[in-house]
Amino acid sequence: MKKKSLLISFFASLLLVFGIFAATSVTTQAAKLTKDNPVQYSKKNKTVTMLTTVNGTYFTQNTRHVIVNVDGTNGNKSLLKTDVQPKTVYKDLKKVGAKPGDNLTKQSKAGTKVKGSKINVYFVINGKKMRAEKAVQVNGKNVKNLNFRFGGNMATNNKMKTGCVLCFDSCPVGTVSGAKYGFSYGEHFTGKSSVLPKDGKQVKVIMQVK
Amino acid sequence: MTRLRILYNGVVIGILCSLMAWKSTWLQMRIPLGWIIPIVAIIVYLCYMYYGKHLQQNWAIFRFPETLGITVVTFLLLLMTYRWQPLIVVLGATVRELFHAQWSFGATSGIIFAILIIWLIALYVDSRRHPIAKIESGDKINKLTTQSKISLVLTIVFLGLLIGFYYWIPAYKDFIDTMSSLLAKLDIKGVRDYIDSFGMWGPLISTLLMVFQSVLAPLPAFVLTFANAYLYGWYFGAALSWGSAMLGALLCFYIARGIGRPLAEKIITKRALAKMDGFFDEYGDYTIIILRLLPFVSFDEVSYGAGFTDMKVGKFLIATGIGQLPATIVYSFVGGSLGGSKMMMFIGLIAFIILIVVSLVVRKVMMNKQQNKKLNMSK
Numbered sequence: 016m017k018k019k020s021l022l023i024s025f026f027a028s029l030l031l032v033f034g035i036f037a038a039t040s041v042t043t044q045a046a047k048l049t050k051d052n053p054v055q056y057s058k059k060n061k062t063v064t065m066l067t068t069v070n071g072t073y074f075t076q077n078t079r080h081v082i083v084n085v086d087g088t089n090g091n092k093s094l095l096k097t098d099v100q101p102k103t104v105y106k107d108l109k110k111v112g113a114k115p116g117d118n119l120t121k122q123s124k125a126g127t128k129v130k131g132s133k134i135n136v137y138f139v140i141n142g143k144k145m146r147a148e149k150a151v152q153v154n155g156k157n158v159k160n161l162n163f164r165f166g167g168n169m170a171t172n173n174k175m176k177t178g179c180v181l182c183f184d185s186c187p188v189g190t191v192s193g194a195k196y197g198f199s200y201g202e203h204f205t206g207k208s209s210v211l212p213k214d215g216k217q218v219k220v221i222m223q224v225k
Numbered sequence: 226m227t228r229l230r231i232l233y234n235g236v237v238i239g240i241l242c243s244l245m246a247w248k249s250t251w252l253q254m255r256i257p258l259g260w261i262i263p264i265v266a267i268i269v270y271l272c273y274m275y276y277g278k279h280l281q282q283n284w285a286i287f288r289f290p291e292t293l294g295i296t297v298v299t300f301l302l303l304l305m306t307y308r309w310q311p312l313i314v315v316l317g318a319t320v321r322e323l324f325h326a327q328w329s330f331g332a333t334s335g336i337i338f339a340i341l342i343i344w345l346i347a348l349y350v351d352s353r354r355h356p357i358a359k360i361e362s363g364d365k366i367n368k369l370t371t372q373s374k375i376s377l378v379l380t381i382v383f384l385g386l387l388i389g390f391y392y393w394i395p396a397y398k399d400f401i402d403t404m405s406s407l408l409a410k411l412d413i414k415g416v417r418d419y420i421d422s423f424g425m426w427g428p429l430i431s432t433l434l435m436v437f438q439s440v441l442a443p444l445p446a447f448v449l450t451f452a453n454a455y456l457y458g459w460y461f462g463a464a465l466s467w468g469s470a471m472l473g474a475l476l477c478f479y480i481a482r483g484i485g486r487p488l489a490e491k492i493i494t495k496r497a498l499a500k501m502d503g504f505f506d507e508y509g510d511y512t513i514i515i516l517r518l519l520p521f522v523s524f525d526e527v528s529y530g531a532g533f534t535d536m537k538v539g540k541f542l543i544a545t546g547i548g549q550l551p552a553t554i555v556y557s558f559v560g561g562s563l564g565g566s567k568m569m570m571f572i573g574l575i576a577f578i579i580l581i582v583v584s585l586v587v588r589k590v591m592m593n594k595q596q597n598k599k600l601n602m603s604k
Binding site for chain 2: 068071072074075076077078079080089090091092203214215
């Protein structure tokens with residue numbers, strides 16, 4: 016009897032060890048983003064996570080582009096550069112349940128705000144997850160709730176090839192953009208060098224559908 | 226080597242244009258601004274290829290001293306616009322964007338600076354080995370030559386850019402508005418605090434302000450002299466004010482020389498210029514010294530006026546240097562005493578009163594001398 020319970024305990028311990036190992040390896044795989052695999056989505060958490068690189072130019076200069084694909088015509092004009100194509104982000108956001116607004120065109124009236132599913136954007140810096148709003152400023156002042164929306168805009172994005180993934184203000188091209196400032200509002204931002212890592216360092220960005 | 230010198234000037238002017246364009250968010254969001262550098266360099270080079278053939282002096286307008294001047298002015302303008310760290314970032318970003326690379330800003334800017342310095346040293350060595358004849362501006366001031374036409378175009382472009390930047394670059398507009406307002410209100414404390422806010426770059430900013438107020442004739446310079454003395458002590462303040470005022474006077478002189486006599490005659494009228502010539506003929510080389518001694522005569526108008534005559538730049542500088550020395554010292558003494566003891570303030574005020582009395586006496590003597598001359602002539 017004693018032998019039997021010892022055997023059961025041994026197998027249980029073995030299973031526990033395997034279980035922990037398997038669980039850890041799954042978590043690691045899910046979190047591991049590389050240059051070859053720069054984007055992942057999770058239907059369970061309703062998130063799309065992508066790898067980006069900081070462009071320190073916009074710690075001192077103004078921009079309206081938060082994340083842009085490096086091969087796009089605006090590839091050097093954003094605070095964060097990424098290898099992820101806007102098309103991939105668009106598809107992944109749809110897979111996790113987001114609905115595109117597609118309400119803006121280049122001829123839209125100035126001030127029109129972008130529509131679509133609400134998206135919370137987080138930056139992961141040194142393992143800490145924080146809202147994107149915490150890492151940017153307008154004219155040296157903090158900003159609150161940029162109200163990011165899944166604008167969609169795939170037709171215009173494919174046509175213009177700007178590479179725009181995430182825009183600061185309502186945009187007829189960017190896949191996701193902020194509804195706080197309307198189209199052609201003219202407001203720009205700078206990144207906070209005190210919050211973001213140095214130029215050339217990587218930052219993980221999480222887009223969570225609400 | 227001449228071609229390398231022209232190209233160097235083209236690159237430096239290109240860097241200035243490109244980095245200034247960063248201040249226009251609209252522009253920097255749309256095009257890779259690094260392309261402006263080669264485009265401007267090519268334009269300058271093509272101008273040389275076209276005009277250079279017509280110039281006997283082999284594009285003497287870009288001799289080594291002018292090249293050095295363009296480099297220094299460009300660097301100061303950029304430093305004033307950005308300050309050191311953002312300048313390194315923007316220069317690095319401009320170049321790496323051109324090559325679609327992710328180089329570090331510090332290394333990229335460092336390499337650019339190193340290339341420019343080595344290039345400049347090579348040009349200096351060449352200028353010592355193969356000197357170029359000076360521009361004969363004094364003798365041919367009344368004639369409209371190819372050289373003077375180019376000078377006129379460059380001066381108009383320079384003045385046009387100074388005005389254009391005001392509308393295109395918000396930071397430049399703010400700077401001009403703030404300074405004009407402070408100087409016009411004679412706000413010594415405001416000017417002092419503004420210069421002080423730049424920290425170690427304060428003297429540089431003060432120099433630029435002095436040059437700026439020189440170009441805009443109606444703004445008073447003594448506010449800056451006071452502020453300099455208040456900030457850096459009367460001795461260093463006086464040296465800074467004197468040196469920067471010399472630079473300002475030189476710029477005014479060259480602007481007038483660049484516009485040239487033929488165009489000035491059309492704008493200011495021949496009669497007014499003839500009157501000025503008469504004044505310069507009467508008092509010869511001492512004209513500038515006498516005019517500088519008088520605190521009631523506009524410092525900048527004298528510099529512009531001298532630029533329209535056939536006076537040589539060397540003589541102009543010596544006369545300006547001597548003439549403005551007493552006023553600079555006295556103003557600095559008064560300025561320095563503003564934050565010091567009551568005794569210092571008393572001495573400063575006495576010196577100020579002496580300066581005014583002496584200048585009034587000089588003025589009176591001059592007027593008497595002129596009247597006597599007229600009387601003798603009528604007899």
